[in-house]
Amino acid sequence: MVHDLHISFARLGKEECSTCHLLGGAEKGDHLKEARRRRKSYEKDAERATRLVYTADLQKVSMLPRMEMFKEAAFCRRLVALNHSFVPAGGSAPTKPVVANIWHEAIAGRTASEMATSMLAFLTNDALPEADKITIWLDNCSYQNKNYLLFQAMQAAVENGDVPFNEVEFRYFVVGHSFMAAESYHSRIEAEFKKMEVVLNFRDFSAACRSADKNCVTNSLRYDQFLAFPDDRSSSLIGKSSTTISQICAAKFSRGSPQIMIKDTWRRLWKAF
Numbered sequence: 046m047v048h049d050l051h052i053s054f055a056r057l058g059k060e061e062c063s064t065c066h067l068l069g070g071a072e073k074g075d076h077l078k079e080a081r082r083r084r085k086s087y088e089k090d091a092e093r094a095t096r097l098v099y100t101a102d103l104q105k106v107s108m109l110p111r112m113e114m115f116k117e118a119a120f121c122r123r124l125v126a127l128n129h130s131f132v133p134a135g136g137s138a139p140t141k142p143v144v145a146n147i148w149h150e151a152i153a154g155r156t157a158s159e160m161a162t163s164m165l166a167f168l169t170n171d172a173l174p175e176a177d178k179i180t181i182w183l184d185n186c187s188y189q190n191k192n193y194l195l196f197q198a199m200q201a202a203v204e205n206g207d208v209p210f211n212e213v214e215f216r217y218f219v220v221g222h223s224f225m226a227a228e229s230y231h232s233r234i235e236a237e238f239k240k241m242e243v244v245l246n247f248r249d250f251s252a253a254c255r256s257a258d259k260n261c262v263t264n265s266l267r268y269d270q271f272l273a274f275p276d277d278r279s280s281s282l283i284g285k286s287s288t289t290i291s292q293i294c295a296a297k298f299s300r301g302s303p304q305i306m307i308k309d310t311w312r313r314l315w316k317a318f
């Protein structure tokens with residue numbers, strides 16, 4: 046039946062991106078070249094076993110309970126459960142665990158401030174190995190990964206020594222070409238859900254996140270952990286730069302430097318934001 050209707054279950058990473066679809070000729074060529082360049086850089090990062098390189102992504106929201114086979118459940122009010130996952134590029138190991146920050150809508154939502162809280166909770170997780178530097182690959186989702194609030198929160202945390210790294214670097218995939226380790230972890234969680242059949246509550250949800258990777262550490266974020274970061278766009282940290290947030294392809298936060306360093310072209314040098 047599925048076949049007759051020409052429905053296909055394509056992997057997300059293989060779908061054509063909308064930019065590819067809209068652009069033509071040389072522009073499309075440049076876009077694809079840039080996508081390949083960053084993919085290569087990501088793959089290189091993944092191969093370097095000695096470096097700490099992660100990918101981070103918010104899983105598609107889960108509506109609990111998941112029990113579609115029961116008619117009674119059809120109109121029941123659902124609880125939105127969230128999983129912000131941090132997955133090592135190149136796969137997990139006991140020394141490089143998958144960290145699943147989980148919470149639900151009765152605890153917090155998914156505004157920029159809440160996502161920044163989750164990022165900082167990851168960076169201070171005891172399960173992470175000691176390192177001077179950590180690199181995190183991200184997609185271009187603005188409220189999750191690319192906003193003034195997150196950048197300022199990161200700079201302050203690294204500068205003040207609130208995280209155990211001297212340098213934190215964000216690297217961004219090209220829009221539409223961001224298939225990463227965190228997404229394959231999410232597909233494995235979906236498979237766990239199917240195996241469980243009924244995902245009744247947050248405890249079941251947590252169990253599925255844990256069993257989807259043998260090196261997974263779940264971190265259930267508490268209500269009082271969520272910080273209200275001020276979204277102050279007039280801060281002296283920003284505004285000196287002609288670069289807009291959407292042009293940024295990498296950002297770097299260092300201890301001992303109040304400056305946020307960015308790249309607006311992959312192969313150019315770092316500059317102050």
Ligand SMILES: [Zn+2]
Binds near residue numbers: 065
């Ligand atoms: Zn594309």
